[in-house]
Amino acid sequence: MGIIDFVTVEAADAAAAETFYATAFDVVGDRVRVRASQEPSTGFRGFTLSLIVSRPADADSLVDSARHAGATVLKPASKSLWGYGGAVQAPDGTVWTVASSTKKNSGPATRGIDAIVLQLGVTDVAATRTFYVDHGLTVAKSYGSRYVELDTGRVTLALNKRGAVAKNAGVSPDGAGSHRLTIGGDAGTFNDPDGFVWEAPAG
Numbered sequence: 001m002g003i004i005d006f007v008t009v010e011a012a013d014a015a016a017a018e019t020f021y022a023t024a025f026d027v028v029g030d031r032v033r034v035r036a037s038q039e040p041s042t043g044f045r046g047f048t049l050s051l052i053v054s055r056p057a058d059a060d061s062l063v064d065s066a067r068h069a070g071a072t073v074l075k076p077a078s079k080s081l082w083g084y085g086g087a088v089q090a091p092d093g094t095v096w097t098v099a100s101s102t103k104k105n106s107g108p109a110t111r112g113i114d115a116i117v118l119q120l121g122v123t124d125v126a127a128t129r130t131f132y133v134d135h136g137l138t139v140a141k142s143y144g145s146r147y148v149e150l151d152t153g154r155v156t157l158a159l160n161k162r163g164a165v166a167k168n169a170g171v172s173p174d175g176a177g178s179h180r181l182t183i184g185g186d187a188g189t190f191n192d193p194d195g196f197v198w199e200a201p202a203g
Contacts (some may be wrong), residue, residue: 002137002187003153005201006030007049007118010037010180011092020091024066025051031116031155033184041093043175044166046194048087050097050117056084057109059098063088066096074170079103087169093180095169116155118183121162121173122194128159135187152185 011017014036021028028034032049053059056077063077066088077086077098085099122128126145133139137157141149148159166173183198190198 002132002135002150002185004118004155004157004183004185005153006033006184007116007155008033008035008182008184009049009090009092009094010035010039010178010182011094012036012038013092017090017092020069020071024069024071024090025062025096025113026111027051027113027116037178037180039178039180041175041177041180044095044121044162044171044173045093045175045179045181046121046162046165047179047181047196048095048097048119048121048165048169050099050119051113052115052117053098053100054112054114055100055102055105055107055109057105057107058111059085059100061109061111062098066090071096089171095171097169117158118155119158119160119165120192120194120196121165122159122192123162124193125159125161128193131193132157132159132187135190137187157183 014034017034018028059077063086070091071088075087083101084103087097089095129148138151140151150157163173184201189200
């Protein structure tokens with residue numbers, strides 16, 4: 001069926017990364033996990049993790065708490081054509097965006113997270129879409145060779161051009177080495193065309 005149970009962020013200092021994610025976003029342990037890795041990685045890692053929230057106040061609160069916990073603000077939270085949001089880079093190097101499709105607050109911040117989206121920056125969106133469909137994933141939205149969203153349950157998987165993902169996050173697309181990310185789900189154990197690693201959860 002192609003469900004993503006969780007994603008694992010790999011960090012040189014796993015304990016520090018867990019503390020950051022618990023403090024900044026309160027996401028550790030369920031859909032986001034952390035483990036130690038010393039694999040070389042420089043620059044942009046080819047993906048972003050996005051927190052989808054209900055209102056701008058929630059985006060402001062999460063970006064602010066990430067900054068206070070040690071993140072670098074890449075894009076301050078602000079209005080845009082599509083809604084409201086910003087981007088930060090965690091101390092371990094992972095790039096996160098926080099976004100709301102609403103530009104106006106309907107109430108105070110609750111810090112509730114409506115969805116987590118893993119957006120992969122890929123070389124060929126159409127070819128990677130076909131790869132994932134062949135591995136049992138279902139397409140939820142598709143805009144030709146520009147953007148694809150897959151129905152993957154607990155963590156939504158989106159495919160976009162690497163340059164577009166980096167631009168949206170406010171970083172250079174240049175990077176090399178490990179993605180420092182593992183995707184845990186029922187699609188099996190494999191590497192996709194851009195080297196993103198999937199593994200079947202134990203048990």
